[in-house]
Amino acid sequence: QVQLQQAGPRLMKPSQTLSLTCDISGDSVSSNVAAWNWIRQSPSRGLEWLGRIYYRSNWYHQYAVSMKSRILISPDTSKNQFSLHLDSVTPEDTAVYYCVRDGPLGPEMLDYWGQGTLVSVSS
Amino acid sequence: QSVLTQPPSASGTPGQRVTISCSGSYSNVGGHPVCWYQHLPGTAPKLLIYSNDRRPSGVPDRFSGSKSGTSASLTISGLQSEDEASYYCASWDDSLNGQEFGGGTHLTVL
Secondary structure (H helix, E strand, O other): OOEEEEOOOEEEOOOOOEEEEEEEEOOOOOOOOOEEEEEEEEOOOEEEEEEEEEEOOOEEEEEOHHHOOOEEEEEEOOOOEEEEEEOOOOHHHOEEEEEEEEOOOOOOOEEEEOOOEEEEEOO | OOOEEOOOEEEEOOOOOEEEEEEOOOOOOOOOOOEEEEEOOOOOOEEEEEOOOEOOOOOOOOEEEEEEOOEEEEEEOOOOHHHOEEEEEEEEEOOOOEEEEEOOEEEEEO
């Protein structure tokens, strides 16, 4: 059974860099058939896909157009985890952030979700 | 503004059938499978339907999905109070080269 574990809530100030990590059990961040996503949810914007990484003999990244200039998703194969880094946060980045797996049936099939981390950005 | 369009709200009484629509284009719904997710407050979203009309193990057969052209729909039959939640459609978008979600439909069970 795949499980994704995230840390507790974060309180941040504008202009800081958000860093979140997702611990994977029951699968591998280096899987050749899975990919690893970050998705956020807020009352005003609903669900918003931020980006994904996957390994297919090399590492590949795909990012949402709206995030491209300030997002980085990176793997840590030694710890079997992946991380999100989001630069220059603003109050609009306040949301619950989820790490999510998509499996062999395609990127839209988000089958395993972490429990979510509430990130609040306020001065 | 999402590229997948859903009605913001829907409602029904227990036992009724409710259908939620998801409208897109040929770069997303028209060219890729559609999934549906159920989101209850305080929990992670749950995969309800994948590959347009398939249910993961454990999802009741009251939930069904369909797709035609650039539109998809989720139907809930025999509505129950615990179905009150937000529902999101999702599909890959070739133009944006990314995953797209609909704006979400909040379902109220009256």
